Amino acid sequence: MDILTSNVSKLISLSSTHVIGMTVASAAIGFLNYYLIFAVKKPRIHCKEGEFKNFIRQNIPIINEKYWPTIWCFEARFQSVLASLIRSFVVPPAVYKREIFTLNDGGQVALDWLEPTKHSNLMYDATILFLPGLTGDSKCEYVRATSLAVQKSGFRIVVFNYRGIGGIELKTPRTYSANNIEDLIEVVNHVKSKYPDTILGGIGVSMGGLLLGSFLSSTEQYTHKYFSAAMLISVPWNLMATTKNIEKPFLNRMLCSYLAKCLCNLVENSSNVLNSSRHKWDYNQVIQSKTIREFDSNYTIKLFDHESVEEYYKKASLHDKLDCIRVPCLCLNAADDPFCLESDLPLRSADNLDNLAILVTVKGGHIGFLEGHRQCSNKRRDTKT
Ligand SMILES: *[C@@H]1O[C@H](CO)[C@@H](O)[C@H](O)[C@H]1NC(C)=O
Ligand SMILES: *[C@@H]1O[C@H](CO)[C@@H](O)[C@H](O)[C@H]1NC(C)=O
Numbered sequence: 162m163d164i165l166t167s168n169v170s171k172l173i174s175l176s177s178t179h180v181i182g183m184t185v186a187s188a189a190i191g192f193l194n195y196y197l198i199f200a201v202k203k204p205r206i207h208c209k210e211g212e213f214k215n216f217i218r219q220n221i222p223i224i225n226e227k228y229w230p231t232i233w234c235f236e237a238r239f240q241s242v243l244a245s246l247i248r249s250f251v252v253p254p255a256v257y258k259r260e261i262f263t264l265n266d267g268g269q270v271a272l273d274w275l276e277p278t279k280h281s282n283l284m285y286d287a288t289i290l291f292l293p294g295l296t297g298d299s300k301c302e303y304v305r306a307t308s309l310a311v312q313k314s315g316f317r318i319v320v321f322n323y324r325g326i327g328g329i330e331l332k333t334p335r336t337y338s339a340n341n342i343e344d345l346i347e348v349v350n351h352v353k354s355k356y357p358d359t360i361l362g363g364i365g366v367s368m369g370g371l372l373l374g375s376f377l378s379s380t381e382q383y384t385h386k387y388f389s390a391a392m393l394i395s396v397p398w399n400l401m402a403t404t405k406n407i408e409k410p411f412l413n414r415m416l417c418s419y420l421a422k423c424l425c426n427l428v429e430n431s432s433n434v435l436n437s438s439r440h441k442w443d444y445n446q447v448i449q450s451k452t453i454r455e456f457d458s459n460y461t462i463k464l465f466d467h468e469s470v471e472e473y474y475k476k477a478s479l480h481d482k483l484d485c486i487r488v489p490c491l492c493l494n495a496a497d498d499p500f501c502l503e504s505d506l507p508l509r510s511a512d513n514l515d516n517l518a519i520l521v522t523v524k525g526g527h528i529g530f531l532e533g534h535r536q537c538s539n540k541r542r543d544t545k546t
């Protein structure tokens with residue numbers, strides 16, 4: 162990660178607000194660099210020509226190298242599953258310091274912290290807030306791999322395990338959704354009060370990316386400028402399109418019902434608080450949901466008061482809201498992601514933005530990104546959208 166420090170000093174010569182944003186961008190890029198070395202080669206960059214695009218070109222040298230997808234599992238869905246499996250063996254455990262954080266309504270979430278192993282020569286203290294995918298927690302191999310990489314590059318990382326996730330019992334009848342940022346606001350405020358001078362960056366994977374994107378385009382971010390930069394990985398930009406894709410037979414449909422099963426398990430595991438006739442959802446119906454859409458229409462939209470699943474997916478989608486994101490934002494998608502087809506990527510919008518770049522690799526699947534003989538990179542599936 163020496164590349165980070167040299168680039169940060171280059172950036173110091175820029176204006177100060179810029180430097181702050183770029184410092185965190187370089188944290189994200191430091192991680193991406195590590196990640197790309199093992200995982201992805203020669204992606205296409207979609208971003209308006211300018212300072213940010215140049216910054217990416219200069220800081221991710223492997224962008225100009227070839228990508229060699231693993232020959233025996235280049236099929237996107239196998240890759241997504243295998244990447245997860247392989248990494249779960251190869252990636253070492255991350256020794257987080259757990260903090261139980263109590264939310265205003267009495268709910269509890271686990272925040273898992275890793276302090277940097279060495280201090281980079283940065284003049285700034287930087288913290289990366291990590292938002293996992295649909296049912297992911299800090300122990301998931303893609304979260305671990307990312308956390309360790311960020312820690313190694315000299316930044317603090319904190320993983321936000323959503324309500325009911327990470328072995329924390331649900332205290333109130335409320336879990337989470339892809340776009341409700343109320344809990345995230347509390348968590349961000351908490352991180353900022355703990356480290357008032359830290360520069361905050363965000364990494365969101367899959368559904369975590371949608372949540373982060375919602376935050377970044379919120380008035381909360383607009384008013385307080387909490388995040389200085391962000392990275393979004395395997396984000397399903399357009400949820401209506403994603404839902405159609407993953408309900409297609411047969412492999413996609415299997416992935417979809419697997420994820421639906423994970424969601425049902427989560428609800429079943431908290432039956433003591435979620436199974437009651439006082440609630441707006443029918444517990445017995447919820448736990449029989451066979452697809453993510455069924456789960457969302459039986460449960461999520463009732464919990465968060467959406468009129469319909471279409472309205473919820475429209476609100477939670479990001480493909481038509483890219484211009485609301487004002488901080489430097491680096492996005493990574495694979496063209497063969499079964500959850501987000503290449504045709505559904507908002508590449509045109511990105512081409513007209515000078516602070517947001519979408520890197521597209523030919524292969525990689527959904528949080529897959531296996532490559533060649535070094536499959537020990539970072540990222541998996543088991544999360545959703
Ligand atoms: C179920 O919840 C308990 C805590 O109440 C937790 O220890 C366990 O890991 C959870 N199981 C699953 C599958 O989430
Ligand atoms: C849910 O509640 C109903 C009615 O109170 C009860 O019959 C059922 O056994 C409960 N299910 C679980 C899994 O707790």
Ligand SMILES: *[C@@H]1O[C@H](CO)[C@@H](O)[C@H](O)[C@H]1NC(C)=O
Pocket residue numbers: 445446447448449450451454455456458459
């Ligand atoms: C709710 O789940 C049931 C399975 O329990 C499913 O048959 C039904 O279609 C779902 N409802 C909606 C509105 O999707």
